[in-house]
Amino acid sequence: MRDHVGTAVSETRALPISPALAVGLVLVFGGAAWIGSTQGAQHGWLWLVGAGLGFVLHHATFGFAGAFRRLFAEARTAGLRAQLVLLGLGAALFLPTLAAAPSLGIEVRGFVFPFGLATVLGAFVFGIGMQVAAGCVSGTCYAAGAGSPGALLTLAFAVVGATGAALTVDLWGDWPGLPAVSLPASLGTAPALALTLAVLAAAWLLAAAIERRRHGAVQPIGGALGGIVRGPWPLLWGAVGLALLNLATLLLAGRPWGIIAALPLWGSLAVEALGWDDPAFWSWWQEPTRAEWLFNPLLADRTTVMLLALMAGAMLAASLAGRFARRGGLTPGRASGAVLGGLMIGWGGIVAGGCNISAYVSGIASGSLHGWVWIAAALPGNWLVVALGRRPSRA
DSSP, X not given: OOOOOSOOOOSOSOOOOOHHHHHHHIIIXXXXXXXXXXXXXXXXXXXXXXXXXXXXXXXXXXXXXXXXHHHHHHOOOHHHHHHHHHHHHHHHHHHHHHHHHHHHTXXXXXXXXXXXXXXXXXXXXXXXXXXXXXOOHHHHXXXXXXXXXXXXXXXXXXXXXXXXXXXXXXXXXXXXXXXXXXXXXXXXXXXXXXXXXXXXXXXXXXXHHHHHHHHSSOOOSOOOOSOTTTOOOOHHHHHHHHHHHHHHHHHHHSSOOOOTTHHHHHHHHHHHHTTSOOGGGSHHHHSHHHHHHHHSOGGGOHHHHHHHHHHHHHHHHHHHTTOTTOSXXXXXXXHHHHHHHHHHHHHHHHHTTOOIIIIIIHHHHTTBHHHHHHHHHHHHHHHHHHHXXXXXXXX
């Protein structure tokens, strides 16, 4: 992740005109209008929220793989501390909302999932994959939207990995595990929030102490805003923006921001279209909560809508910043990393019951113990690749 320093850039200069900017504007705003007219107003608003997520991710260069890489390789913790702000603000917004929703007649649910051996192994593999590919699923998607060929390749193979995990669910779906644990349900909303914030604050202090001991000072995550429209944004602004947009997702979609669930759907529909198999008979799609996804129009799926919109928002942000398709071409090493890393994040995210967004960010914000187990298993995977000296492979 880059450092956020520099002077403010005037927003009064004429916006750069480019084909990518024109396409980005059409995709974000025209896409929202079209989706809203064909799938309903809720989907139109979710398109705009998804585009906002991509816009914020790009302008703040808010990533997870890069933050963990800098933590383990350089003892730089700005990216990690920005994640802690995102988690803390997310919990402060989510937990009271989830508690008050029934009395207000609002139908919402958090991401509170079971966990066990599959969670640990899947998250560990995901952690390895995000370093091999130099990006998690959210980072891959916003980089793909910004025109990175390596990210597009990673995303394609993440779909393959996720589809493979869905196909083979009979092999790992019955591994030992524990039922879902909701901290608010177990402790109460206020104690659960206090405990979550205390753990995050302790992690912040530890991270700052590690960086200060190594470098003598701690890099700030705030700072001057380069420009709301053109960027760059400080990491702190990125964390706040993502937390608010995740709350908007919760209220609009009835559940938090997620990404990984769209990938096996895309892959299964491709398998069916190519005549390779009938995914309707896979055990994965026999699960009642998933079965309807396979038979509804693809754009009826809210996760798909938001993921496509995220890439459109990142394209718009990159075009406004003059950085669309600025990454280099694919070398054989980068391509191999994109393929292998993509397979691992796709497979690991499905087996673990979530990726860094649905399990880590949205899970912890929802008060799920599963989210804490996920990150505890994913971090060693990240560390292992960094310790072995594996270089980022995405263009």
